[in-house]
Amino acid sequence: GNSVTQMEGPVTLSEEAFLTINCTYTATGYPSLFWYVQYPGEGLQLLLKATKADDKGSNKGFEATYRKETTSFHLEKGSVQVSDSAVYFCALKTSYDKVIFGPGTSLSVIP
Amino acid sequence: GAVVSQHPSWVICKSGTSVKIECRSLDFQATTMFWYRQFPKQSLMLMATSNEGSKATYEQGVEKDKFLINHASLTLSTLTVTSAHPEDSSFYICSARTTSGSPNEQFFGPGTRLTVL
Numbered sequence: 512g513n514s515v516t517q518m519e520g521p522v523t524l525s526e527e528a529f530l531t532i533n534c535t536y537t538a539t540g541y542p543s544l545f546w547y548v549q550y551p552g553e554g555l556q557l558l559l560k561a562t563k564a565d566d567k568g569s570n571k572g573f574e575a576t577y578r579k580e581t582t583s584f585h586l587e588k589g590s591v592q593v594s595d596s597a598v599y600f601c602a603l604k605t606s607y608d609k610v611i612f613g614p615g616t617s618l619s620v621i622p
Numbered sequence: 623g624a625v626v627s628q629h630p631s632w633v634i635c636k637s638g639t640s641v642k643i644e645c646r647s648l649d650f651q652a653t654t655m656f657w658y659r660q661f662p663k664q665s666l667m668l669m670a671t672s673n674e675g676s677k678a679t680y681e682q683g684v685e686k687d688k689f690l691i692n693h694a695s696l697t698l699s700t701l702t703v704t705s706a707h708p709e710d711s712s713f714y715i716c717s718a719r720t721t722s723g724s725p726n727e728q729f730f731g732p733g734t735r736l737t738v739l
Contacts, residue, residue: 547730554628554715554732555666600665608654608719610728612665 513538515613517601523619524591532586532616534575534601542603544568544577544584545610549598558586558599591620625649626718628731635706636739643701643734645716651696652718656728657689660713672699706738 518533536544546558546568559568564579573588584601601613625648635641645655653674658666670691672678678691688710690702699718703710713735717728 555717555730557727557729560727604728609668609671610656610717611668614665615663617663 513542513603513605513609513611515601515603515611517599517613517616519614519616521617521619523621526593526620526622527590528620530586530588530591530595530618532599532601532618534584534586534613536582536584536601536603538582538603538605540606541579542605544575545602545604546573546575546584546586547600547602547612549600549615551597555600591618593620593622596620624720624727624729626716626729626731628714628716628734630734631732632735632737634737634739637707638705640702640704641706641736643703643714643716643736645699645701645718645731647697647718647720647729650718650720652699652720653696654719655693655699656717656719657691657699657701658715658717660715660733662713666715669701703736706736708738711736711738 514537516535543562545560547555548558559570561568561577567576575586598615598617600615604610627646629644655672657669660666669684670678670680672691672693674693680686693699715733717730
């Protein structure tokens with residue numbers, strides 16, 4: 512079946528450090544891939560997305576590339592800020608329009 | 623654009639009572655809305671898919687008689703937790719899919735935190 516796996520957190524980084532959150536998926540067909548962010552006490556916000564192989568999604572300094580050969584969609588940011596502290600969810604959308612979320616990775620950025 | 627609201631944002635109720643949560647697409651029409659449940663420090667689990675004017679489709683293991691979903695218009699879906707019990711305490715999040723523009727994108731509401739005493 513379809514599933515999403517993320518690196519386990521929590522992840523704690525110092526401000527301006529490089530961030531990578533690994534995400535791999537299992538899916539039939541060609542799913543769309545997403546990263547969502549959830550700030551404390553809030554709902555989900557779409558951070559970035561990619562709809563086909565080799566697409567790169569980017570937003571607010573975050574990037575992720577759809578790698579079909581490795582079934583991965585790793586999230587990266589070159590220099591994190593305290594305001595990036597949140598929970599990050601990798602997700603895929605199937606052809607039936609269902610969004611399947613990974614377990615989430617909690618990120619804490621300390622000054 | 624593409625804003626989804628939920629009401630209430632939080633609710634506390636007594637065991638045995640029913641609670642209704644509203645999900646509205648404020649500036650677009652949504653033929654399909656989705657209801658998710660999120661336990662503390664866990665991921666979102668899809669509960670049901672709601673299509674305007676028809677019965678909701680529930681995921682396996684979700685009790686349709688307990689979680690009543692109504693999608694009466696293109697901008698409103700409601701989730702009613704009937705005879706709520708403490709184990710129903712959770713964060714409930716809805717999302718809505720546009721009928722135009724970016725049909726493949728779902729927009730999420732801010733969530734409703736339900737606490738059953």
